[in-house]
Amino acid sequence: xxxxxxxxxxxxxxxxxxxxxxxxxxxxxxxxxxxxxxxxxxxxxxxxxxxxxxxxxxxxxxxxxxxxxxxxxxxxxxxxxxxxxxxxxxxxxxxxxxxxxxxxxxxxxxxxxxxxxxxxxxxxxxxxxxxxxxxxxxxxxxxxxxxxxxxxxxxxxxxxxxxxxxxxxxxxxxxxxxxxxxxxxxxxxxxxxxxxxxxxxxxxxxxxxxxxxxxxxxxxxxxxxxxxxxxxxxxxxxxxxxxxxxxxxxxxxxxxxxxxxxxxxxxxxxxxxxxxxxxxxxxxxxxxxxxxxxxxx
Amino acid sequence: xxxxxxxxxxxxxxxxxxxxxxxxxxxxxxxxxxxxxxxxxxxxxxxxxxxxxxxxxxxxxxxxxxxxxxxxxxxxxxxxxxxxxxxxxxxxxxxxxxxxxxxxxxxxxxxxxxxxxxxxxxxxxxxxxxxxxxxxxxxxxxxxxxxxxxxxxxxxxxxxxxxxxxxxxxxxxxxxxxxxxxxxxxxxxxxxxxxxxxxxxxxxxxxxxxxxxxxxxxxxxxxxxxxxxxxxxxxxxxxxxxxxxxxxxxxxxxxxxxxxxxxxxxxxxxxx
Numbered sequence: 001x002x003x004x005x006x007x008x009x010x011x012x013x014x015x016x017x018x019x020x021x022x023x024x025x026x027x028x029x030x031x032x033x034x035x036x037x038x039x040x041x042x043x044x045x046x047x048x049x050x051x052x053x054x055x056x057x058x059x060x061x062x063x064x065x066x067x068x069x070x071x072x073x074x075x076x077x078x079x080x081x082x083x084x085x086x087x088x089x090x091x092x093x094x095x096x097x098x099x100x101x102x103x104x105x106x107x108x109x110x111x112x113x114x115x116x117x118x119x120x121x122x123x124x125x126x127x128x129x130x131x132x133x134x135x136x137x138x139x140x141x142x143x144x145x146x147x148x149x150x151x152x153x154x155x156x157x158x159x160x161x162x163x164x165x166x167x168x169x170x171x172x173x174x175x176x177x178x179x180x181x182x183x184x185x186x187x188x189x190x191x192x193x194x195x196x197x198x199x200x201x202x203x204x205x206x207x208x209x210x211x212x213x214x215x216x217x218x219x220x221x222x223x224x225x226x227x228x229x230x231x232x233x234x235x236x237x238x239x240x241x242x243x244x245x246x247x248x249x250x251x252x253x254x255x256x257x258x259x260x261x262x263x264x265x266x267x268x269x270x271x272x273x274x275x276x277x278x279x280x281x282x283x284x285x286x287x288x289x290x291x292x293x294x295x296x297x
Numbered sequence: 298x299x300x301x302x303x304x305x306x307x308x309x310x311x312x313x314x315x316x317x318x319x320x321x322x323x324x325x326x327x328x329x330x331x332x333x334x335x336x337x338x339x340x341x342x343x344x345x346x347x348x349x350x351x352x353x354x355x356x357x358x359x360x361x362x363x364x365x366x367x368x369x370x371x372x373x374x375x376x377x378x379x380x381x382x383x384x385x386x387x388x389x390x391x392x393x394x395x396x397x398x399x400x401x402x403x404x405x406x407x408x409x410x411x412x413x414x415x416x417x418x419x420x421x422x423x424x425x426x427x428x429x430x431x432x433x434x435x436x437x438x439x440x441x442x443x444x445x446x447x448x449x450x451x452x453x454x455x456x457x458x459x460x461x462x463x464x465x466x467x468x469x470x471x472x473x474x475x476x477x478x479x480x481x482x483x484x485x486x487x488x489x490x491x492x493x494x495x496x497x498x499x500x501x502x503x504x505x506x507x508x509x510x511x512x513x514x515x516x517x518x519x520x521x522x523x524x525x526x527x528x529x530x531x532x533x534x535x536x537x538x539x540x541x542x543x544x545x546x547x548x549x550x551x552x553x554x555x556x557x558x559x560x561x562x563x564x565x566x567x568x569x
Contacts, residue, residue: 057468059451069471133488142443142491145474228475239474249450249477255358260452 034272037257038265041065050266056230056241058250058260065263069232071270073147073240076233077226078216080151081158085215086208088155089162093204096163097170098192109167116160124224127153132225141237143227148236150226154218158211165210169203170196202289206282213278217271219244243271322350322542328362328375331454332531335401336375338559339550346549350542366534367393372543374534377403377454393536400550401557402566404498404528405458406515408482408505410490415439417509420526423463426493429470434491447485447494448473455479459495462527479564495527499564520566531565 042050045065053066092112096105131152132144173196181191197204227239228249247264254260326336333356340352357365359376366374367388380388380395388395407423409415415437425431426444435441448469449456460466476482479500486492487504498515501507507515510526519525539547550556557567 055471057451059456060468061466128484129488136489143445143474143489145485223477224481228477229472230475231471239472241475245475249475250452252452254452255361 031272034265034268038262038267038269041259041262041266044259044262050263051270054232056246058254058263063259065259067243067246067267067270069230070241070243070246070267072232073226074216074242074244074271074274076236077147077150077154077222077240077242078212080147080236081154081215082208082212084151084155085158085162085211089159089207089211090166090204092159092163093166093170093207094192094197097167098188098196109164112163113160115156116164118156120157120218120220121224123153123156124221127221127225135237139237143239145225145227145239146237147226147233147240150222150240150242151236153221153225154215157218157221158215161214162207162211165207166200166204169200169207172203173199202286205289206286209278209282209285213275213282216242216278217244217275219248223248243267243274247271322347324350324352324373324542324546325371326352326354326373326375326533327357327365327371328373328534329359329377329454329531330356330452331377331403331457332375332400332533334563335531335550335560335565336373336533338563339546339556342555342559343546343549347542347545350546352546363395363534366395366536367391369393369536372535372539373546376532376534377457377529379530379532380534388536394538395534395536396538398533398535398547398551399530399568400533401531401560401568402520402528403454403458403531404515404517404520404525404566405455405462405495406498406501406527407493407495407508407510408486408501409493409508410486411504411506412490413439413506415508417512419511420463423510424465424467427459427464427469427473428467429472442491445489445492446470446473447482447492448475449479449482449495450475450477455495455497458527458529462529497564498566499561517566521568528566 045053050065050067051071052068053064054068055064055066056069057064092108096109096112100108127149128145131149135141135144135146135149177195177199178191181195182188186194222242223245226242226245228241228245229239230241230246231238233240247267250260251264254264324340326340333354336354340354344350344352359378362371362374362376363380363384364374365371367384368391374395380397385395407418413434415434418437422431422437426446427448429446431437432444433441434444446469449459460469474485476485476494479496482494482496483500483502483505486494493508496505498517498520509515513519513525515525515527520528533547533550535543535547550560551568553567553569557569560567
């Protein structure tokens with residue numbers, strides 16, 4: 001009887017191991033495929049010319065495969081969206097975890113999380129049809145499809161991630177810390193800024209980085225509202241073309257296994273490195289600065 | 298006994314299906330991605346009319362289509378341009394005599410916001426705008442506003458016509474906005490009074506203002522009589538004079554009541 005139980009236990013282990021393995025296997029297959037389809041372009045252009053070239057004319061004769069404007073576009077869109085989404089997301093989290101009453105919190109939190117459930121194409125459409133004409137009129141711009149519009153839309157998308165993860169981090173700060181601070185005569189505001197936020201900084205940082213990683217990989221929104229000009233922006237109201245937008249716009253009709261096709265996959269590799277870096281960073285921060293118990297602060 | 302009858306049925310079914318496959322016509326169509334939507338629509342309609350014919354369609358560009366026709370790996374090669382003299386030489390070498398069939402016209406119209414006061418533009422000015430040399434509407438007699446140039450992704454057929462007929466192989470300057478479809482261009486222009494763009498003739502509507510080019514209004518009539526400059530014929534090539542299913546298919550697509558109606562509904566100018 002005991003042996004049968006043990007056997008069953010072992011089968012269960014194998015069973016679940018297979019499931020765990022499946023996602024790793026799928027990921028590694030996709031990565032191998034990505035590199036197989038992307039690397040051949042480097043026999044035509046050097047890595048340096050590819051990453052630092054400022055002209056992207058994949059179908060001209062002779063073609064130019066320089067993705068620097070696209071890289072700068074991706075980074076700047078992500079940066080400006082972070083400028084908007086970090087204060088909004090973190091402050092909302094603080095309000096929900098520390099200030100709002102229980103009942104209000106139970107209303108607001110699901111609503112903020114609902115923002116994450118909006119399909120990105122809907123956000124993109126909103127940006128294109130509503131925000132873009134508004135920006136044109138309000139700022140007197142020549143076009144509302146620009147870096148700022150894209151950053152704004154991406155901020156909408158990363159706020160729920162940042163808010164909900166930060167809120168969890170703030171909520172899990174040991175209650176003794178808060179009580180000790182209040183007992184020493186600190187006000188609620190001082191407690192929030194001097195005790196609770198520092199104690200939950202690793203969780204908040206992870207939340208921010210995951211939110212930014214969502215923004216940099218987002219495709220539909222930037223394809224629809226960023227404008228799509230493959231030039232290095234000189235102001236935040238210039239149209240830009242981030243990496244994912246370029247891939248999405250051109251992949252459908254790039255000749256299979258032609259240079260253009262390889263170049264688009266190589267662009268995908270670059271994008272993969274960015275999100276990979278963000279995730280490693282998030283993992284590192286959440287481990288290094290983890291708040292363990294109440295004593296380490 | 299029962300087992301035996303199953304066995305016999307299975308054999309009969311196998312034979313039935315095998316002969317069916319052998320009898321069914323298979324048509325392979327390859328080439329230009331511009332012609333692809335026409336080929337797809339017409340092929341679907343054709344397969345409804347002729348359920349015994351199976352048609353497989355793929356893109357790959359005009360060059361690949363011509364190559365496949367010459368090599369005999371496809372029945373029909375789509376091309377958004379005429380055959381090149383080098384390709385004719387190669388074909389004759391291989392014992393092929395490619396036959397062109399003009400099936401439709403592609404007509405691209407420059408468009409602006411309805412509030413724009415400009416009605417007519419020359420090809421030279423269009424080119425200068427897309428090269429980034431003319432940057433303000435006042436250089437063209439319009440108001441003092443920056444021109445927002447909207448272009449298409451470089452792998453689209455629409456861009457190909459534009460590059461060929463307007464840009465004369467010069468590059469569209471990097472500051473041009475990129476939209477990924479005709480619909481997106483319509484959307485962007487109707488929301489921006491500074492914008493200029495170009496769309497296929499089927500996408501014109503009242504939210505846009507079509508510009509005359511060199512004084513000629515882009516329409517089906519001016520495309521067919523050759524006076525409108527930003528248009529081109531689209532072709533299907535066969536390796537030799539077509540026979541059998543290939544001939545039937547070509548006849549179907551040229552039929553004003555059948556294929557040509559689908560040409561129009563896919564956004565191109567029909568021949569009749």
